[in-house]
Amino acid sequence: MARPRPEQLANATAKQLAPVYLITGDEPLVVQECCDIIRKSARAQGYTERELHHTDGGFSWDDLYHAASSLSLFADKKIIEIRVHNGKPGDAGSKALCDYCAHPAEDTLLLLVMPKLEKSAQNSKWYKAIDGSGDIVTVWPVGVQQLPRWVDQRLKAAGLNADSEAIDILCAKVEGNLLAAVQEIEKLKLLSDNNFIDAQLMSSAVMDSARYDIFGLVDKAISGDCRAAVATLHGLRSEGTEALPILWALSREVRALANIAEAQYHGESFDMACRRAGVWDKRKPLVKQALHRLKLRDLQMLQRKSALIDRSVKGAASSNPWSLLLDMVLTIAGVQVFSPRTQRMELRI
Known part of the structure; x- marks a missing residue:
């Protein structure tokens, strides 16, 4: 049709x-x-x-x-x-x-x-x-070239206007992550007095992050900093952050890593695989570091765990989504997850 x-x-x-x-x-x-x-x-x-x-x-x-x-x-x-x-x-x-x-x-x-x-x-x-x-x-994915226009449309839909420099600052902050962009725009609605966002306000707004940041959690996990990643996860939960946005951010990263790992397995270069997966240049060192720890089978297992967490959050499975998110974060960070070790890690935070 x-x-x-x-x-x-x-x-x-x-x-x-x-x-x-x-x-x-x-x-x-x-x-x-x-x-x-x-x-x-x-x-x-x-x-x-x-x-x-x-x-x-x-x-x-x-x-x-x-x-x-x-x-x-x-x-x-x-x-x-x-x-x-x-x-x-x-x-x-x-x-x-x-x-x-x-x-x-x-x-x-x-x-x-x-x-x-x-x-x-x-x-x-x-x-x-x-x-x-x-x-x-x-x-379709929103690429580097399309992101400023997408952000501008979202700002206008939220009743805001911004100059091009302010839009560029927000695009650099979110690095193509649309969920992060929407979260920042919601924050801007509260900060703007006249519905206009200039570069100065945008810069101060995007730098004034919450103590615990979802995308900071992702970076800590894929860099292998398991202690900081677990602390951030617990911090997000204590601040009232819902499990689903955290899952979206982690799942997106795992999916990109899996796509890159599979492409490399079939002979594609790392740079080309990153480009096809929508990975920004500044994130390539983090991605390369994660792929040294995580093999394709590990990433496929994490994708299955993502689906289970999604069902748990929505009540379609009986598992505790926060416990599964902890396992997921630890696995991404390179910790082989066993129940006793997971419990010890929780006790130390």
Whole structure:
């Protein structure tokens, strides 16, 4: 059907909802915002029930058939949301999606969320089936050249204006991390008296960070400073920081490291792999240092742990997300995680 860009999604869904949506990309903030837009439009149009499924644990594609054929006694319409953590539904998922897209259930909206898809996936039967019956929203990374314009648009959406020098300062601060940029803009809304941000205000605002910083946590972990990383994690928790933004920052870094490690395994140069993974030049020494400690299998294990933490935060798994985040931070920092050692590390902080 259609392939709206993320910025077009609000208008498109307000006019008419497609029966199926696929949101794909590796920018967690924009992916989440696209999902939020679809859910909001769906609620406004009577979709009052939502079922959330994750394909990386205890999920069967038969659940899609069951969910589509049953409605709550208290809801006329519902959303079925399926998060395919690796972007590969497999043979069973491919058949289920093709069958569903051929005859979408009435009063049901299917929302699929996947990471960036390879070319082979885009040529698959299930992808073409979704493309034929629903809308596909591809979230592209915001690169170095596009970031100033993206920041300017976000500032304007927040009711703020900034000069080009101020925007450059913020871009340098966040190094392409969109979640960090949004957090800084929220802070600027509180600091600005006349809704205008000049270079002086921007500089003072971005330097006046909280005692514990999410992205400082990431840097400490990948540099191998496990004691400082654990202290920062505990500090963030004590200050009331939610687990999900921390997970997003750690998961983003792990995904970039895994992409670089896999590219190098196939013979690509470190610099080219970093460029493809969106790693800024000033971060390359940290990344190289982390890849000396973490092998591809370690990074793949961390990606699986990220998915478990995500489910735990959202109540879909019974594990303690903060304990899992601690394990994740220690592993990234190069500490082989065993329960007694983890407990000793917690006691020392």
